[in-house]
Amino acid sequence: MADFSDIIDQSQMKEHMQHALKTGKVSHAYIISGENGSGKEYIARVFAKALQCEKKITKDDGVIEACNECHSCVQALSESHPDIITITHEKPNSIGVDDIREKLRDDVVIRPYESSYKIYIIPEGEKMTPAAQNALLKTLEEPPAYIVIIILTNNINAFLPTIISRCIVLPMKAVQDDSIKKFLMEEKHIVDYKAMLCASFARGNVGKALELASNEKFEDLKNGTIELISKLENLEIHDMMDRVHALLEPTEEDAKNSKKGIDQGLLEEFMDILLFLFRDMLVFKATESDEHLIFSDKISYIRGVTQKCTYDGINRIIKDMETAKNRINSNVNIDIALELMLLGIKERL
Ligand SMILES: [Zn+2]
Numbered sequence: 001m002a003d004f005s006d007i008i009d010q011s012q013m014k015e016h017m018q019h020a021l022k023t024g025k026v027s028h029a030y031i032i033s034g035e036n037g038s039g040k041e042y043i044a045r046v047f048a049k050a051l052q053c054e055k056k057i058t059k060d061d062g063v064i065e066a067c068n069e070c071h072s073c074v075q076a077l078s079e080s081h082p083d084i085i086t087i088t089h090e091k092p093n094s095i096g097v098d099d100i101r102e103k104l105r106d107d108v109v110i111r112p113y114e115s116s117y118k119i120y121i122i123p124e125g126e127k128m129t130p131a132a133q134n135a136l137l138k139t140l141e142e143p144p145a146y147i148v149i150i151i152l153t154n155n156i157n158a159f160l161p162t163i164i165s166r167c168i169v170l171p172m173k174a175v176q177d178d179s180i181k182k183f184l185m186e187e188k189h190i191v192d193y194k195a196m197l198c199a200s201f202a203r204g205n206v207g208k209a210l211e212l213a214s215n216e217k218f219e220d221l222k223n224g225t226i227e228l229i230s231k232l233e234n235l236e237i238h239d240m241m242d243r244v245h246a247l248l249e250p251t252e253e254d255a256k257n258s259k260k261g262i263d264q265g266l267l268e269e270f271m272d273i274l275l276f277l278f279r280d281m282l283v284f285k286a287t288e289s290d291e292h293l294i295f296s297d298k299i300s301y302i303r304g305v306t307q308k309c310t311y312d313g314i315n316r317i318i319k320d321m322e323t324a325k326n327r328i329n330s331n332v333n334i335d336i337a338l339e340l341m342l343l344g345i346k347e348r349l
Helices: 011-023 040-052 071-077 097-105 130-141 177-188 192-202 206-214 216-234 237-248 264-287 296-308 311-329 334-348
Strands: 029-033 084-086 118-122 147-153 168-171
Touching: 011 040, 011 168, 029 040, 040 071, 040 084, 040 118, 040 147, 097 130, 130 147, 177 192, 177 206, 192 206, 192 264, 192 296, 216 237, 216 264, 216 296, 216 334, 237 264, 237 334, 264 296, 264 311, 311 334
Parallel strands: 029 147, 029 168, 084 118, 118 147
Antiparallel strands: none
């Protein structure tokens, strides 16, 4: 249904919006900034629906929510509300001055059909060209009383300072791993070890966690990576690197953007899987319990390694992996960086 109670964490953002709903002191312009997948549009639509609702409800905990039943709410829920307007753009990579002029600047003069507000949502706001931003600025300088503009962006630095100074900036915060895990388990019925894994990899981004949970390729990568490490002692260098390439091979559509047959996104996940795996070993060595492990499904392998490896040995592997990560980021030959790292792990295991 999408209400304030469904938004995970983001207490500052919710507090600000609730204050606006309670007092009626609504700004003419907001910027919601955060990573792709963090839920910016979801929150903007919850706020817009509540602002427009004809029969707002105050819950026992004092939170104001939309009723989800009035005419306005029904239209908002089906994304057909005449006074909640999404600014779309023709070109995929830019929002041009014509988009802003036609869909916003020339439209704001028309009063709302039947609501108190006329709300404009601008997704991917960072794609506005300087000319488009200047066109928007004209509206922000003299906004009609009834308008609320909500700009969504993954890059606040893309805006002219004059735009930022006229908007209330609401940054998305990283969501706690535990909150994401709870959400995946309770709302999406994902089993606990997988929910924990996806929450750890998502680094506070709910959309990323959801994507990982439904992505079979990630599951394959995880299993393949751990299998590679568990067989490392019997592999020659070329077998080892063949397996790495098979794991990190880009899909056909991604192949044109990647260097030397390695998919950048898969490589990052591969490195994270390794890092979390060896961190799990440290945790298991310290606690002798699988309770806090990310890869609790691989407990027998983890136990086996921790029996023959010292604390110091595992710590060194983690250091080597961080070195490899830095080498990769500074554009050293990826194959060589990975080869050195895996040989180091092989030696220490
Ligand atoms: Zn309503």
